[in-house]
Amino acid sequence: MFDQPVTPVTKSQFLQYLRCNNAFHLVKEGIVPKPSSSSYGGYLEWGDFLQLCRNQFPTSVTIDKTMDREESFLKTQEWILEKKSIFHAHLRYNHFVSTVEYLEYDPERDGWILWDFRPIGSVKQDILRSFYFHKQVAEGMSLNILGYKLIRIQTKYLFPGGSITPEDYLLIEDITPRMESEAGTRAEEWRQFQEEVERTNGQSVRFSFLDSKRSCRSLKTCLSPNHCAAGKENAKEIFDFRDSSELAKQWFASGYHSYETVPDSELTPIQKIQKQAHITGNTYFDRTAFENYLTNVTKTVAFLDFESINPYIPLYPNTRPFQHIPYLYSLHIWDTENDTLTHKTYLHEDLGTDPRVPVMAQLQKDLPEGITVFSFNDFFEKLIIQETSTAFPEFLEFWERVKSLFIDLAMPFKKLWIYHPGQNGKASLKEILPCFSTESHGGLSIREGQDANYQYLRLIKKQMTAEEKKRVLEDLKAYCKLDSYGLFLIYRMLLERLSVI
Numbered sequence: 001m002f003d004q005p006v007t008p009v010t011k012s013q014f015l016q017y018l019r020c021n022n023a024f025h026l027v028k029e030g031i032v033p034k035p036s037s038s039s040y041g042g043y044l045e046w047g048d049f050l051q052l053c054r055n056q057f058p059t060s061v062t063i064d065k066t067m068d069r070e071e072s073f074l075k076t077q078e079w080i081l082e083k084k085s086i087f088h089a090h091l092r093y094n095h096f097v098s099t100v101e102y103l104e105y106d107p108e109r110d111g112w113i114l115w116d117f118r119p120i121g122s123v124k125q126d127i128l129r130s131f132y133f134h135k136q137v138a139e140g141m142s143l144n145i146l147g148y149k150l151i152r153i154q155t156k157y158l159f160p161g162g163s164i165t166p167e168d169y170l171l172i173e174d175i176t177p178r179m180e181s182e183a184g185t186r187a188e189e190w191r192q193f194q195e196e197v198e199r200t201n202g203q204s205v206r207f208s209f210l211d212s213k214r215s216c217r218s219l220k221t222c223l224s225p226n227h228c229a230a231g232k233e234n235a236k237e238i239f240d241f242r243d244s245s246e247l248a249k250q251w252f253a254s255g256y257h258s259y260e261t262v263p264d265s266e267l268t269p270i271q272k273i274q275k276q277a278h279i280t281g282n283t284y285f286d287r288t289a290f291e292n293y294l295t296n297v298t299k300t301v302a303f304l305d306f307e308s309i310n311p312y313i314p315l316y317p318n319t320r321p322f323q324h325i326p327y328l329y330s331l332h333i334w335d336t337e338n339d340t341l342t343h344k345t346y347l348h349e350d351l352g353t354d355p356r357v358p359v360m361a362q363l364q365k366d367l368p369e370g371i372t373v374f375s376f377n378d379f380f381e382k383l384i385i386q387e388t389s390t391a392f393p394e395f396l397e398f399w400e401r402v403k404s405l406f407i408d409l410a411m412p413f414k415k416l417w418i419y420h421p422g423q424n425g426k427a428s429l430k431e432i433l434p435c436f437s438t439e440s441h442g443g444l445s446i447r448e449g450q451d452a453n454y455q456y457l458r459l460i461k462k463q464m465t466a467e468e469k470k471r472v473l474e475d476l477k478a479y480c481k482l483d484s485y486g487l488f489l490i491y492r493m494l495l496e497r498l499s500v501i
Contacts, residue, residue, distance in 0.1 A: 007028070007095070008092070008095055008096070008097040009028075009095050009096050009097070009197060010096075010097055010098070011098055011099075011130055011133045011134070012034070013027070013028060014129070014133045014193055015126055015129055015130065015133075016035075017193050017196065018129060018189055018193070019216065020216035020223075021196060021211070022207050022208070022209070022211070022216065022222075022223070022224075022227070022228050023035075023216070023222075023223045024196075025200065025205045025207070026207070026223050026224050026227060027223070029205070031224065031227065032223045032224050035223065044454070044457050044458065044461055044463070045119065045311055045312055045313050045457075046119065048313055049117070049119045049312070049313060050117060052164065052166050052169070052170060053101075053102075053117040053151045053170065054087060054102075055166060056151070056166065056170070056172075057085060057087075057102065057104070059085070060084070060085040060086065060087055060102070060104075061079055061084050061085070061086055061087070062086070062087040062088060063075060063076055063086060063087065063088040063089060063090055065088065069090070072090040073090050073091075073092055073097075075090075076089045076090045076091065076103075080103075080141075080143070083105045083107070084105065085102070085103065085104045085105050086100075086102070086103045087101070087102050088100075088101065088102075089102070089103035091103075091134070091137045091138055091141060092137065092141075093136075093137045093138075093140030093141050094140065096133075096136065096137045096140070097137070098133060098134050098137040098138070100114055100115070100116075100134050100138075101115055101116050101117045102114075102115035102116075102117070103115070103138075104149075106146055109144075109146055110144065111143075111144035111145065111146035112138065112143050112144060112145055112146060113145075113146055113147050113148070113149055114131055114134050114135065114138065114145060114147075114148050114149070115148075115149050115150070115151065116130065116131065116148075116149075116150050116151070117150075117151045117152075118150065118151070118152050119152070119153055119312045119313075120152050120153060121152065121153055121155040121321070121322065122152075123150065123152070123173070123175065123178075127150065127175075128175070128178065128179060128182060128186065129186065129189065131148045131175065131179060132179070132186040132189070132190060133190075135148075136190060146176075147174065147175075147176035147179075148174075148175040148176050148179050149172065149173065149174055149175060149176075150172075150173045150175050151170050151171070151172050151173075152170075152171050152173065153169065153170070153171065153312055153321045153322075154168065154169060154170065154171040154321075155320065155321055155322060156320065157169045157314075157320060157321060158318060158319075158320055159314035159315075159316070159317060159318065159319050159320070160317060160318075161316075161317035161318075164313065164314070169313075169321070207224075207227040207228045207230075208228060209222060209225075209228040209229045209249075209252065210249070210252070210253055217239075217245060217246055217248070217249055218236075218239040218248065218249075219233075219235060219236040219239050219252070220236050220239050220240070229252075232252075232257050234257065234258070235252055235256075235257035235258070237258060237259055237278075237424070238251050238252065238256055238257065238258065238259065238261075238262060239425075240274070240424045240425030240426075241259075241262070241267070241271045241274060241275075241425060242268075242270050242271060242274060242416070242425055243268065243270065243271070244271070247266075251266070259274070259275045259278040259279060260275070260278075260279055262275065270415075270416045273416050273419055274416070274419060274425065277419050277420070277421045278421045281421055282421075283418065283419065283420045283421075284416070284418065284419040285417070285418050285497055286416075286417040286418065287497075287498065289412070289415070289417040290412065290417060290418075290494060290497075290498055291498065293407075293411070293412060293417070294494070294495075294498075296372075297372045297407065298370065298371045298372045299335070299336050299337050300333065300334065300335045300336065300337075300368065300371045301333070301334050301336065301371060301372045301373075301374060301491065302331060302332070302333050302334075302367060302368070302371055302372070302373045302374065303331070303332040303333075303334070303373075303374050303375070303409075303484045303485070303487035303488045303491070304329065304330075304331050304367075304373050304374070304375050304381055304484060305329065305330050305375065305376070305381070305480055305483040305484040305487070306326045306328070306329050306380065306381055306384050306480075307326070307327060307328040307329070307449065307452045307453070307456070307476065307479070307480050308324040308325055308326045308327065308384065308453065309324070309325050309327060309453050309456050309457055309460075310322050310323060310324045310325065310453065311325075311457065315354075315460065316354040316356070317354070318391050319391075323387065324380070324383070324384060324387075325354075325355065325356060326355065326356060326359045326360075326384045326388070327347065327348045327355040327359065327456055328345070328346065328347045328348065328359070328452075328456075328476055328477070328480050329345065329346055329359060329363055329480065330343070330344075330345045330477070330480040330481045330483060330484040330485075331343070331344040331345065331363070331366050331367060331484060332344075332484045332485055332487070332488045333367075333368065333371075334488055334491075334492075336495075341488065343481065343484075343485075344366040345477060345480065345481060346358070346359055346362040346363065346366070347473060347476060347477055349473065351459055351460050351462075356388045356391065356392065357388075357392055359388075360385070360388050360389070360392070360395050360398070363385075364395065364398050367402065369401065370405070371405065372405055372407055373402060373405050373406045373407070374406075374407050374408075374409045374487050374491060375406060375407075375408065375409065375487070376408070376409050376410045376429045376483070376487060377408060377410045378406045378407065378408040378409075378410075379408075381406065382403060382406055385398070385399050385402065385403070386399055386403070409487055409490060409491065410427060410429075412494075413427040413432055414427050418494070418497075420432075420435035420436065422434065422435040423435055429483065429486055429487075430447070430448070432490065433486045433489065433490070436489065436490055436493045437486070437489040437490075437493070439482065439485070439486060439489060441479070441482060444475070444478060444479055444482065445471075445475040445478075445479075446475045446476060446478070446479040447479070452476055452479055452480070455472050455475070455476060456476065458472070459472060459473075
């Protein structure tokens with residue numbers, strides 16, 4: 001099949017094309033590197049998940065990942081002829097290559113079933129598209145494809161402790177009916193893809209942001225604005241307008257390439273606030289909104305931030321897949337009358353045990369009764385306390401006592417009661433903090449929650465040296481401390497504005 005050297009077309013390229021045809025060509029031609037699709041901690045659990053899936057098929061053979069590409073194709077072809085079911089089967093037809101998690105032979109119907117294993121809780125479009133790509137390659141090899149099956153995670157599974165019970169944890173779904181019902185859509189996507197591959201084979205490609213797929217909505221996520229919006233790269237700022245979505249693409253097509261050029265008549269009240277702030281360089285502040293927002297705040301206030309892991313393979317009894325398990329908190333307590341700031345923290349270092357009870361027990365001691373608790377997107381902090389108290393009823397009274405005391409410090413920034421042009425349309429703590437203080441997460445070793453999650457999972461799974469462990473524990477505490485300290489700085493800034501403006 002490969003008498004002449006050709007560049008193989010892979011499933012990931014097909015999926016990239018369906019998201020953005022510009023990105024497909026940029027990557028295929030080596031103009032930009034392939035975007036990373038890996039999550040921080042996913043691979044730490046992948047091996048265990050894969051083994052649980054493979055254990056459902058004890059008599060199958062496996063294409064070893066140590067084989068080179070040509071050897072893996074030939075070995076797959078050999079086992080197909082022997083009608084063996086194959087893990088990690090390597091398929092190719094013409095210039096298309098495909099790796100199937102599991103290719104199962106059905107002797108009764110003399111055909112093959114395509115399987116995929118995904119550590120997810122729901123079926124997404126990319127899974128169906130992946131199956132269709134595998135199908136096209138397999139049928140090109142004259143394989144009789146009978147159906148499609150998926151093993152994913154049963155998100156309602158409650159881990160009882162001990163060993164994972166695969167029959168309860170794994171959800172096996174027959175995707176065949178859905179594939180058949182959407183066959184027309186999938187066939188049209190495939191037809192367009194093949195046409196694009198043939199049309200551009202050996203030809204120069206015209207890159208244009210406006211010609212890209214609908215899913216490519218923003219120049220901010222474009223792989224290469226220098227190619228897709230040549231000469232207009234700075235137009236990215238109009239995609240910072242809040243709630244603009246597809247509208248910003250229409251503005252770009254109309255020739256609006258900066259905050260100033262978008263007419264007020266096309267902007268919402270919030271977007272007008274943004275525009276004015278960027279033109280003048282001044283911070284917008286809605287005094288009335290803040291006076292109402294802070295009406296019932298106590299004189300002493302707390303600023304709370306949790307860090308958690310959310311493994312898809314549960315680690316502790318009475319937890320579900322993807323459930324957030326707190327292992328660290330940082331608590332700053334500010335007495336506004338005496339202007340004293342106290343810091344409390346707890347990091348669970350007994351890595352072989354469930355951190356929830358120790359974390360909550362210490363927080364219950366550290367948090368004074370009856371004071372306002374500020375968190376950033378407080379839904380998360382409240383969920384942590386609520387789920388822990390549900391699992392451990394000794395904390396129910398604590399939960400009932402504190403749940404009405406929370407105030408979400410993200411809300412004013414989401415609603416644009418305050419807006420600094422340096423936010424560039426964003427409302428995350430990482431973007432806001434440098435705009436209103438001299439503090440920033442930029443100098444930390446751990447700079448975001450996903451990385452903190454990943455590093456603590458590494459600690460649990462003993463994937464670091466003793467020296468590295470000591471450093472990571474300190475880095476985790478420093479990261480969490482800055483989050484709660486940042487909330488204090490923001491709140492103090494708001495009070496100063498209310499007293500001065």
